Amino acid sequence: MKRVVGSPGTWSGMALRLSQCVFxxxxxxxxxxxxxxxxxxxxxxxxLALILQLMWSSRLAYKDIFALRNKKDLHTRDNLLFIVTVDWVVAIFMFSGSCASASLTILFLWDVNLCNAYSRLACRQFALSVVQAFITWLLQAASSFSGFWLLISFF
Amino acid sequence: MKRVVGSPGTWSGMALRLSQCVFxxxxxxxxxxxxxxxxxxxxxxxxLALILQLMWSSRLAYKDIFALRNKKDLHTRDNLLFIVTVDWVVAIFMFSGSCASASLTILFLWDVNLCNAYSRLACRQFALSVVQAFITWLLQAASSFSGFWLLISFF
Structure with missing residues (x-):
């Protein structure tokens, strides 16, 4: 089994998945x-995108832990192809959701100044959430690329 | 020279670049x-993202036309690596810009109903622009993938 940092069934891969869940x-x-x-x-x-991310990452974190404990090899070609495909779809969803929310938060904070005018609106929490969503996306992109890198070596 | 549909220096590649410029x-x-x-x-x-896209696509369309007329091969490894890298960066910019604008347009059209309340705001044109931006992004993604596919075969 090839050891690519962050790929399924490795310690680094499991750490990536768990941090995706946390963020x-x-x-x-x-x-x-x-x-x-x-x-x-x-x-x-x-x-919606975050819930999708949460479900997918926790499922794969569970699989990684299982594979590490039982020394199972997750790097079969079909398994990897499935994981990488879903990884990319989830990453695109996450990125579009983050960008959309970021644009709304910027609108509220700076463009129309709604946060000052209407102080009950939780602008700081929106901003915090967007930053965390972007971090989640970066971690997801790292997982996607490392899986993709491994997949290329099969062809 | 390998013939991958949509890659630099082919007729399909030039058509993709020109339609990116148009959209x-x-x-x-x-x-x-x-x-x-x-x-x-x-x-x-x-x-900003669209202007970046326009500059990049017109430059590559020009190069494609030049290569096709003079039967020049653009598929050297370094050249391709550069094109694919910039292609991906431009595609990510375009996608984030499209998502951000789409979220704002949806906010105006449906969430706060600003388009009915304030009829001077050109909501239809915003929506049209967002759709065209997404089409541009799809065409750009097609170029990026075909270049990437070709690049992989060098390694």
Whole structure:
């Protein structure tokens, strides 16, 4: 079994998946606990993307832990192809959700100055959530690339 | 020289680049001709991304035409590596700009219903511009992938 940093079934891969879970959960929590998120489509979309991310990452973290404990090889070609495909789809969802929410947060903070005018709106929490979502996306991109790198070596 | 559809120095590649130019220019025009775009950061960012796209695509379209007329081979490894890297960066810029603008347009159209309340705001043109920007991004993604596919075969 090839050892590519961050690929499925390695310690670094498991660490990546677990940190994705942590940041995605933190981002959802920051968003949901803020007043006024539910009125805006982009934040709703981000939550959907984050829940998708959370489900996928926790599933793979579980698989990684299982493979590490039982010394199982996850690097079969079909398995890897499936993981990399879903990884890319999830990464694209996460990135679009983060960008959409970031643009809304920037609108509220600077463009129309809604945060000063309407102080109940939880702008700081929106901003925190967007930053956490971007970190989640970066970690997800790292996983996607390392899986993709491994996949190329099969062809 | 390998013939990969859409790669630099082929007819399909040139067609892709030219249509990227057309859609990017159309998107800029739709956005700029609409009243009220300049107040919002996301639209400004989209325009920057579109101008970047326009400069890059027209440069490569020119190179493609030159290579096709003079039967020059653009598929050297270093040249391809440079093109693919910039292609990916431009594609990521375009996608983030499109998502950011789409989220703002959706906010205006549906979430806060600003388009009905304030009819001077050119919401239809914003929506048209966003659709054109997404088409530009899809064409750019096609170019990036075909270049990447070719690049892999060098390693």
């Amino acid at each position: 995605a959960a933190a981002s959802v929590f920051s968003l949901v606990s803020g007043f006024g998120y539910s009125n805006y489509g982009a934040f709703f979309y981000l939550i | 990017a220019a159309a998107s800029v025009f739709s956005l700029v001709s609409g009243f009220g775009y300049s107040n919002y950061g996301a639209f400004f960012y989209l325009i």
